[in-house]
Amino acid sequence: MEWYIILAIIGVGILAGFINTLAGSGSLLTLPLLMFLGLPANVANGTNRIGILLQGVVASGSFKKQKVLDLKTTKWLIIPSIIGSIAGSVWAVNLTDEIMEYFIAVLLIVMFFVILYKPEVWIKGQVGKVHEKPSIIQIIIFFFIGLYGGFIQAGVGFFLLGGLVLGAGYDIVKANAIKVFITMSFTVFALAVFIINKQVDYLLGFILAIGSMIGAYIGAHVAVSWGPKFVRIVLLIAIIGSALKLLGLFDLIF
Numbered sequence: 001m002e003w004y005i006i007l008a009i010i011g012v013g014i015l016a017g018f019i020n021t022l023a024g025s026g027s028l029l030t031l032p033l034l035m036f037l038g039l040p041a042n043v044a045n046g047t048n049r050i051g052i053l054l055q056g057v058v059a060s061g062s063f064k065k066q067k068v069l070d071l072k073t074t075k076w077l078i079i080p081s082i083i084g085s086i087a088g089s090v091w092a093v094n095l096t097d098e099i100m101e102y103f104i105a106v107l108l109i110v111m112f113f114v115i116l117y118k119p120e121v122w123i124k125g126q127v128g129k130v131h132e133k134p135s136i137i138q139i140i141i142f143f144f145i146g147l148y149g150g151f152i153q154a155g156v157g158f159f160l161l162g163g164l165v166l167g168a169g170y171d172i173v174k175a176n177a178i179k180v181f182i183t184m185s186f187t188v189f190a191l192a193v194f195i196i197n198k199q200v201d202y203l204l205g206f207i208l209a210i211g212s213m214i215g216a217y218i219g220a221h222v223a224v225s226w227g228p229k230f231v232r233i234v235l236l237i238a239i240i241g242s243a244l245k246l247l248g249l250f251d252l253i254f
Helices: 003-022 027-036 041-065 071-094 098-117 119-124 136-151 156-167 172-196 202-246 249-253
Strands: none
Touching (some): 003 027, 003 172, 003 202, 027 041, 027 202, 041 172, 041 202, 071 136, 071 172, 136 156, 136 172, 156 172, 156 202, 172 202
């Protein structure tokens, strides 16, 4: 493999790790890259999980060190997410569906306007709504988020943030920290499914992970240092960009 290809993979990994840590949908950059390098879609999907897992380790450690990662409530949200991710990754091994991309794009556009309309909820959180144990509805929501995360990963961060801010009451910085930890947790199981089915390219995966970990480290520090207002702006940009990408409008523009 040529040196410039390695640098390009690491560069995309840095950008994806940064975006995933601050908002989500960095996989919309990494998945096309891996397929461009010759991997089939399902192998690219599996290979991408290596970077997701390791960037999660780095970002979670950084958020924990900066005392914004709350693990007391997170454990109750991880379990349904993991169960959903296992089911979703088993499904992803044998199936990809373009219709789902359009459906997700519409959901992202709706979320864009929700964030735009009620900025105070995302910036300040909802006092009194954060509980040590989630409700049944929250458990169901996080199961389906895990299901989607196991299936394709791209954009799952947006839905986790929506569940954590609107459903659980966290401000966007703390929600980002929990989102990263939950994603890391269910990615362990999703990656295992792809490994069992021999759908992981380890060389490309670990090269991509080098960049992803660097981006995650930078993103975690930016999220805490620059605060929730900045993170909200990045989130809005990432959501609308991802929606346009999923709808295929980037292809028309460029």
